[in-house]
Amino acid sequence: MILTKSALGISFWDNRVDLLYLKRSFGKTTVVNSLSVPFVYGMKMEEFEMGVSDFVKANRLQRIMPYVALPRRDVMLLNIELPVKVEENLSEVIGYELDNYTPFSADTAYFDFQNLGHTLDGSKVRILLVAIEKSRLKYYHDILKGVGLEPISMEVSSTAIARIIPSDSLTGGKNIVLYIGANICEISFHNEKNMEYSRDFDRPHPKVSSGKEQIADAILKEYGRISPLIVGEHEIGEIKKIIVLGDGTSDEEFLKKISDATGKEAVRVETLKDIDIKDSSGIQFQMAALGCGLRGFNENIAAMNLLPVKVNGDKSSRVLRLAAIILFIFLVSLWGGGVVLRIKKETNTLSHIKEKIMLMERQAIALEKLKKEAIVMEERLPQLNNFSKRRVLFLAVLKELTDVIPSDTYLTMLKYHDNEIEIVGRSASAVTLLSLLEASPVFKDVEFSATVKRKEVVGGRGPIPFIGEGVYLENFSIKAKLESL
Secondary structure (H helix, E strand, O other): OOEEEEEEEEEEEEOOEEEEEEEEEEOOEEEEEEEEEOOOOOOOHHHHHHHHHHHHHHHOOOOOOOOOEEEHHOOOOEEEEEHHHHHHHHHHHHHHHHHHOOOOOOOOOOEEEEEEEEEOOOOOOEEEEEEEEEHHHHHHHHHHOOOOOEEEEEEEEHHHHOOOOHHHHOOOOEEEEEEOOOOOEEEEEEEOOOEEEEEEEEOOOOOOOHHHHHHHHHHHHHHHHHHHHOOOOOOOEEEEEEEEEEEEOOOHHHHHHHHHOOOOOOEOOOOOOOEEEEEOHHHHHHHHHHHHHHHHHOOOOOOOOOOOHHHHHHHHHHHHHHHHHHHHHHHHHHHHHHHHHHHHHHHHHHHHHHHHHHHHHHHHHHHHHHHHHHHHHHHHHHHHHHHHHHHHHHHHHHHHHHHHOOEEEEEEEEEOOEEEEEEEEEEEEEHHHHHHHHHHOOEEEEEOOOOOOOEOOOOOOOOOOOOOOOOOEEEEEEEEEEEOO
């Protein structure tokens, strides 16, 4: 669904051309910009470009295919009746019989028609035929193409004007639509939503003091001329009301005069209530262009298209190309959406992996720290084991010395280092002590580490107790190595 849509409506008149640029977004229609410039049929391309090109470029309208309304007096509009049996081949029959109804042949004119239904007796088909000379339509087509605009539809101004009327105002029977333009007035007859006939005439431009009255008189005069044309299938008595559009002269006094003279209720309808108009000045004279623009949003079966088949074929091909482009964009969007979702999924997975990696890195750091501590402990373990062994060995040495050393021997010092001991002290017989140590299974390589000296004991000093007067002890220093325990 396209949320915003643009449309360009163009209406040609005898003395000017109107362009209305519209947008519809979320159901709201806005007149974005408008232009009215002088125009006469036969104007040179260069003159037309001078007035219109800047508007087209400023609003970037080159890619918008406009809906166009042609002046009513440039188009021949007829009511004809054909046998019911040709209803399925109306286009071929009308093309073949065109020169019987119009001054043109199928080779010199473009035409379109609308089926208005059967006659009261059901024997014939009522047709509203509209035709235009090929050279005239080609002029309008080419002059627009010269400023970069390729029309998608060309209709008569009467059907474009009727499109701005709320649909409920045209239901419930037959009605007349009276449009009062700047220089042209149009009267059209409608049966429900279908236009059955229209006619245009010049609007008088009297002095202001008598303007309304003279305009009303001109309208009533034209109404009187048309009335005989709608007797029979379109009895005057069946007309419900006259809907007045256009110039602001349609005040209550003006409407009353129309009502009194025709015997029909003349009413105004609110045509712009759902349209946002940024600049409303002159919009009452641009109703045909507005109706064309609205056709860009809502195709109307009552609007006939005078463009030749070739142009309509171009329209179809453009529509197909546009549909292909939209489909391509849609597929690319789907693919892009899938890629985005995949990227998002991969991104989430990558983030999850990164979180796991960070957790593992923290665990690895902690593990590395534990490994270093383990290495330190492993390095210290031999020392601890050695210390433990040395402690056990030292205790064994102390026990052995306690058992071996006789009571007449006193130790003053004990050294223990690198599996070797050294004892210093006094003994009654240092040689006897040496022999005892050599006989011990704990010691080996027992020898004196210093000269043995005999000396009288002075008792009661240091670790040596008093043992009597005149007693001599030998000072000794013995070292020995330890056997493996």
